[in-house]
Amino acid sequence: MNTNLPEQYTQDYKYLNNQIEKIQPKWLNEIRNKAFSNLSKIGFPTQRKGNEKWKYTNISKLAKSSFSFESEESPYIPNKNFITNDSDWTNLIFLNGKLLNNISNFQKADNNITISKFTDALKNPKTSQLIKTHLSKYSQVESDGFTSLNTAFINDGILINIHQDTHITKPIHISFISHSNETPTVSYPRILIIANKNSSSNIIESYIGDSKIDSFTNSVSEIVLDDSAKISHYRLLNESDNTYHIESSRVTLKRNSNFESNSFSRSSKLGRYDLKVNIEGENAYCNLSGLYLTSGNQHIDNFINIDHIKPKGTSRLNYKGILTEKSRAVFGGTVWVREGAIHTDSIQSDKNLLLSEEAEVDSKPALFIYADDVQCAHGATAGNIDAETIFYMRSRGIDLETASKLLINGFANEIINNVDIPELKQQLEKLFLESLPKYKLDF
Amino acid sequence: MKKNKPLIEIKNLHVSVDDGIKILNGINLTINYGEVHVIMGPNGSGKSTLANVLSGRPGYNVDDGEILFKGENIISLDPEIRARNGMFLAFQYPMELPGVRTWQFLKSSVDAIRLHNELPELKIKEFDKLLEEKKDIVEMNSELLKRSVNEGFSGGEKKRNEILQLSLLNPTFAMLDETDSGLDIDALQIVAKGVKSFHNNTNSVMLVTHYQRILNHLNPDYIHVLIDGQIVKSGNKSLSLELESKGYEWIRESISKES
Ligand SMILES: Nc1ncnc2c1ncn2[C@@H]1O[C@H](COP(=O)(O)OP(=O)(O)OP(=O)(O)O)[C@@H](O)[C@H]1O
Ligand SMILES: [Mg+2]
Numbered sequence: 001m002n003t004n005l006p007e008q009y010t011q012d013y014k015y016l017n018n019q020i021e022k023i024q025p026k027w028l029n030e031i032r033n034k035a036f037s038n039l040s041k042i043g044f045p046t047q048r049k050g051n052e053k054w055k056y057t058n059i060s061k062l063a064k065s066s067f068s069f070e071s072e073e074s075p076y077i078p079n080k081n082f083i084t085n086d087s088d089w090t091n092l093i094f095l096n097g098k099l100l101n102n103i104s105n106f107q108k109a110d111n112n113i114t115i116s117k118f119t120d121a122l123k124n125p126k127t128s129q130l131i132k133t134h135l136s137k138y139s140q141v142e143s144d145g146f147t148s149l150n151t152a153f154i155n156d157g158i159l160i161n162i163h164q165d166t167h168i169t170k171p172i173h174i175s176f177i178s179h180s181n182e183t184p185t186v187s188y189p190r191i192l193i194i195a196n197k198n199s200s201s202n203i204i205e206s207y208i209g210d211s212k213i214d215s216f217t218n219s220v221s222e223i224v225l226d227d228s229a230k231i232s233h234y235r236l237l238n239e240s241d242n243t244y245h246i247e248s249s250r251v252t253l254k255r256n257s258n259f260e261s262n263s264f265s266r267s268s269k270l271g272r273y274d275l276k277v278n279i280e281g282e283n284a285y286c287n288l289s290g291l292y293l294t295s296g297n298q299h300i301d302n303f304i305n306i307d308h309i310k311p312k313g314t315s316r317l318n319y320k321g322i323l324t325e326k327s328r329a330v331f332g333g334t335v336w337v338r339e340g341a342i343h344t345d346s347i348q349s350d351k352n353l354l355l356s357e358e359a360e361v362d363s364k365p366a367l368f369i370y371a372d373d374v375q376c377a378h379g380a381t382a383g384n385i386d387a388e389t390i391f392y393m394r395s396r397g398i399d400l401e402t403a404s405k406l407l408i409n410g411f412a413n414e415i416i417n418n419v420d421i422p423e424l425k426q427q428l429e430k431l432f433l434e435s436l437p438k439y440k441l442d443f
Numbered sequence: 444m445k446k447n448k449p450l451i452e453i454k455n456l457h458v459s460v461d462d463g464i465k466i467l468n469g470i471n472l473t474i475n476y477g478e479v480h481v482i483m484g485p486n487g488s489g490k491s492t493l494a495n496v497l498s499g500r501p502g503y504n505v506d507d508g509e510i511l512f513k514g515e516n517i518i519s520l521d522p523e524i525r526a527r528n529g530m531f532l533a534f535q536y537p538m539e540l541p542g543v544r545t546w547q548f549l550k551s552s553v554d555a556i557r558l559h560n561e562l563p564e565l566k567i568k569e570f571d572k573l574l575e576e577k578k579d580i581v582e583m584n585s586e587l588l589k590r591s592v593n594e595g596f597s598g599g600e601k602k603r604n605e606i607l608q609l610s611l612l613n614p615t616f617a618m619l620d621e622t623d624s625g626l627d628i629d630a631l632q633i634v635a636k637g638v639k640s641f642h643n644n645t646n647s648v649m650l651v652t653h654y655q656r657i658l659n660h661l662n663p664d665y666i667h668v669l670i671d672g673q674i675v676k677s678g679n680k681s682l683s684l685e686l687e688s689k690g691y692e693w694i695r696e697s698i699s700k701e702s
Contacts, residue, residue: 386538387501387502388538389538389539389540391500391501391522392534392537392538392540393540393548393551393552394499394521394522394523394526395498395499395500395522395523395525395526395530395531395532395534396523396526396548396551396552396555396608396612397523397526397527397552397555397556397559397612398523398551398552398555399523399555400521400523402551402555406540406543406547406548406551407540407541407542407543409542409543410540410541410542410543410544410591411541411542412542413542414541414542
């Protein structure tokens with residue numbers, strides 16, 4: 001089958017193979033080889049007809065474009081604004097997929113957590129075994145060309161292993177900077193997070209960049225929460241508007257575990273976040289909230305799925321979008337309640353504020369219930385600011401612009417207020433509230 | 444003393460909506476400083492439309508006539524300018540403002556009007572003090588101030604919130620559109636008390652109502668009956684008692700006999 005995969009990927013794959021084949025364990029080479037041959041077979045999901053997962057997002061331009069992979073560290077020094085200065089955070093800074101050791105900051109003091117590059121972790125029998133047990137066990141290589149591509153290039157991944165009964169309050173911040181200089185560049189961030197029994201932690205993933213030409217970030221993460229583990233996960237997408245961002249995240253929840261996810265998308269030419277949470281233990285909880293603010297010609301696609309497999313699970317899904325100018329947003333996602341997942345409690349909602357007539361949203365949440373005795377609700381809305389509401393405020397002396405701003409901020413704040421890390425919250429308020437592009441006022 | 448000087452003069456006001464339907468057909472009404480006027484009339488007769496048009500709500504076309512407020516024709520002014528000049532409308536159906544905290548909303552309003560009057564914005568402490576004082580008048584639960592405006596408020600709480608805004612903004616012309624509807628007996632007294640404590644010789648009230656009840660608490664100077672977009676009868680307080688016992692049909696009949 002001819003998948004029209006740009007030749008560059010094959011070249012880069014062969015080149016990387018030559019470099020690492022002898023160093024990497026055999027099982028990992030096998031995973032990578034299988035992934036690459038799968039990619040050659042299925043290609044990228046350019047066919048949208050009958051493909052519910054990609055119905056509203058057209059990736060044909062991305063699929064045709066050639067991006068090269070930097071196997072060496074780039075000499076480029078990233079913009080200072082990209083780097084959080086909080087010295088008591090753990091800061092891992094990647095540039096085009098390579099960890100920058102000199103400006104990263106591992107909190108070595110803590111023995112209860114392992115943070116390690118795959119290349120290092122694979123040298124240690126214990127961590128190597130951990131990676132072998134989990135890596136590529138949750139991500140969907142076979143059905144997803146992008147995940148195959150990322151998997152074929154696994155080398156510079158990062159392992160975060162939070163030991164049993166450990167409570168880490170200071171955030172672990174992973175920043176992925178994408179930067180194309182002269183040639184369009186692709187990077188393959190790969191994250192494996194294991195939260196062991198009864199642990200808790202805060203993890204921030206930032207995707208940032210300032211590329212003046214096309215670039216491509218193809219990220220895959222796998223997150224496992226063992227019994228009673230808790231993770232507060234924050235994700236920020238703020239790459240340049242020349243960047244294609246395709247990200248897939250697979251989360252597995254064991255008994256009594258608790259996963260809070262807060263996703264904030266502000267930019268990129270095409271940004272896709274494919275998050276799936278599998279509730280594989282009884283009484284697990286997840287709260288997935290998201291805010292996207294789109295402008296210009298941006299296209300943001302959130303594909304958020306929750307699979308209730310075991311009983312007594314609770315899931316909350318609350319995404320909100322503010323669309324301006326000619327931007328587009330897509331919200332897709334399904335909550336499944338499998339047979340036997342009794343006493344599931346699930347609410348799913350996506351609300352959109354369309355501030356321009358040229359902006360468009362396709363919001364299609366779905367719900368499939370195969371179990372009895374469950375409580376589920378879902379809904380989606382899209383509309384401009386309500387003119388009546390604006391009039392109410394104006395009749396109290398508040399001018400049109402302030403009134404709109406109060407309402408838009410109110411809309412966004414519901415999500416931003418979930419953020420428990422003050423420094424991050426401040427940054428988000430700047431990005432989402434203070435930088436609203438001029439919107440059309442036609443009341 | 445400004446008493447007996449006109450605050451608002453409505454002259455031959457004709458209003459239609461976008462699909463050409465005429466709703467107000469030549470309203471003439473003058474309200475002087477210090478007066479309380481009551482507008483009564485059957486459902487759909489145009490009472491809310493009158494109040495909305497006076498406050499500058501978009502969506503209505505003024506086809507003819509004038510609205511003079513403090514001597515100035517205000518027809519082309521935006522609603523926020525009218526509000527800053529001293530107009531206030533307590534809504535028949537107050538809006539919910541999701542995500543906008545009541546406290547924030549009230550402070551923004553008070554400050555907008557203060558700035559217009561060349562007064563500085565209130566400091567947080569000063570505003571809190573003012574709010575504390577005013578919320579006691581309407582016996583408003585402080586918990587409600589922390590919530591989004593009107594979101595999850597009961598019908599009665601929304602109406603009280605309108606009167607709280609009336610007390611805070613202290614306008615010269617207050618229009619109350621059925622603020623007494625849907626209130627229990629105690630709440631009605633509280634709302635009436637709020638209006639009474641606001642009203643004096645330097646301001647005026649236009650009250651839209653279907654019921655005699657609230658008129659027992661306030662002392663209206665005039666009752667006007669609005670039917671099919673026209674004021675067809677005006678009188679003193681006794682007219683409202685007559686309407687309460689006889690309804691509107693006799694007025695319709697007497698008009699058709701005249702014409
Ligand atoms: N924006 C609008 N567009 C179309 N029709 C309107 C609009 N506003 C009012 N109307 C119509 O004008 C008429 C008068 O409405 P209005 O709300 O002023 O009545 P009202 O006297 O306040 O009635 P009620 O006692 O039921 O509150 C009604 O037939 C109503 O449907
Ligand atoms: Mg009305």
